[in-house]
Amino acid sequence: MKTLKIPEATIIRLSMYSRYLSQVEERGVEMISSGEIAEGVGVSPAHVRKDLAYFGEFGTRGVGYNVGELQSHILNILRLNREWRVVIVGIGYLGSALTMYRGFRERGFDIVGIFDADAAKVGRELSGLTVRPLEELESIIREKQVGIGIITVPATEAQQVADKLVAAGVSAILNFAPCVLTLPPHVELRNVDLSVNLEVLTFNLGSRRKF
Amino acid sequence: MKTLKIPEATIIRLSMYSRYLSQVEERGVEMISSGEIAEGVGVSPAHVRKDLAYFGEFGTRGVGYNVGELQSHILNILRLNREWRVVIVGIGYLGSALTMYRGFRERGFDIVGIFDADAAKVGRELSGLTVRPLEELESIIREKQVGIGIITVPATEAQQVADKLVAAGVSAILNFAPCVLTLPPHVELRNVDLSVNLEVLTFNLGSRRKF
DNA sequence: TAGATTGTTAATCGATTAACAATC
DNA sequence: TAGATTGTTAATCGATTAACAATC
Known part of the structure; x- marks a missing residue:
């Protein structure tokens, strides 16, 4: 079992991605790239991919991320899938x-x-x-x-x-x-x-x- | 002229030191060591000395820091010496x-x-x-x-x-x-x-x- | 296949910590 | 001088970034 230590900055960024994805979801967008997320929250695309890579593979190479699925994964990671x-x-x-x-x-x-x-x-x-x-x-x-x-x-x-x-x-x-x-x-x-x-x-x- | 980049974490810690020094000042303490400050705010003594060293030499070797002087230096650094x-x-x-x-x-x-x-x-x-x-x-x-x-x-x-x-x-x-x-x-x-x-x-x- | 974008590696960069010489 | 504590260096540790192979 990997017990990689996750930087707190990563958690804070995940929270930012999640908020941004909420906005994007409302606009009805289905797919999004690391570059778009990065621009939306003001970090680098490499950051977005690295942060997500700590927890799994959520995207499709050549295509991007499904907005709803990615949001759901991040909420799980942050334990916000409950009250x-x-x-x-x-x-x-x-x-x-x-x-x-x-x-x-x-x-x-x-x-x-x-x-x-x-x-x-x-x-x-x-x-x-x-x-x-x-x-x-x-x-x-x-x-x-x-x-x-x-x-x-x-x-x-x-x-x-x-x-x-x-x-x-x-x-x-x-x-x-x-x-x-x-x-x-x-x-x-x-x-x-x-x-x-x-x-x-x-x-x-x-x-x-x-x- | 040195144009060392100061980590934001250093600034946040300076703010913490300053608050702690206010408390210490009220108790009438005159001298304090990096170890005491460190314990008071929950960081390492090396951190305290390193953070201060970015801005000057405010202590006396073998003795420690004068509480009032150090407070005054930190407030200057943080630009809190004005309204x-x-x-x-x-x-x-x-x-x-x-x-x-x-x-x-x-x-x-x-x-x-x-x-x-x-x-x-x-x-x-x-x-x-x-x-x-x-x-x-x-x-x-x-x-x-x-x-x-x-x-x-x-x-x-x-x-x-x-x-x-x-x-x-x-x-x-x-x-x-x-x-x-x-x-x-x-x-x-x-x-x-x-x-x-x-x-x-x-x-x-x-x-x-x-x- | 050509174009695009991810996941991941390796290089870079920066921050923390331990250790110690300087000095009171 | 002996004891103490700073200021600073060098080593360690960790995070960011660039680059690219993998893959749709």
Whole structure:
């Protein structure tokens, strides 16, 4: 059995290909080449073929890829051929935004519970969901077999929340709090920092010599 | 003159070091070693030293780094030693969340205008700012010398908005719409996709062999 | 067969890491 | 001087790209 390590950049690109294929599918296109996909998402054709080659042979030489089939293969690879149930903890502005964000549902992520420690927020309705107290976190996660927890609380509370999510049995955590979380190795963690994106931009601006 | 290309990963790590140093500064610590920084942000000590070495010699052999000085150097490198004026276009849930997000202001990003094409939203107050119509975008950008535009409109409108931002003279665009933007080369672009983060998590979950 | 495009190899390029000389 | 930690080199590792054989 091959246990090739897949670069994370490959996974991110697969996600981009998949989104682009959705658009292409809507236009009713049946076949597509690596070059067209590459142009559509802004990478090289060799990249497209290499990324796909990690997982199998999905195309026909001399012809290209069947759009629907390729899309289906990529969704399988990304494990998006099922629903993932998600909870969001911390219903401030960011948590609210993520709760309303339609992009998650489109990709098979179903938000089934939203939580906040602030009693003043508990009971509010948002996008068809009711904000619940943290005490109910564990029971909801177990009951609805939630796999993923999203943390949008302040950094000072993030570790506590993470511990509760882990105790309740989530497999993965997406953390928006700017802090380093300590988790058992069987839980997947991904940190997102919104403002680092602006900082990369400002650095790049500064390092340009042309303007 | 050296024109070494700096890896983007280095910039992202510098941003992390800087955040960690802020915490350390608050505790009143004066000196710190590459090993401590490395542990604090979860990278290797060699990484910390190498990243810094791209830009100069900021430490003292046998001793370590002065926390305040190092912080100041990193902020210079990231161009955070000044204020950056920012506008946000598209005041849906995500745009609202970013408007309220305190993390930007902390790092020197000052949101000076928020805009929406929807007349029903124009005039609303948010975080001390009033939602303005798109027609006022150009004049505000010029008047307040805005350098960065954040796009949080639907994908179908993103290119139009980007064109307006460019015409008005922004230097950089942070795009949250899931689409490929075409911009002149003198404008820095960075795309952020919120749901790709969840997809990387689900892929990683699927590719674990241990559980 | 001629034209086209994939899948894959090999070469290039770049980033990470270990190790150590420099130096406080 | 002995101990410690940086700055830097060289070795390793991994990812990207170009090129082409395979094949429709």
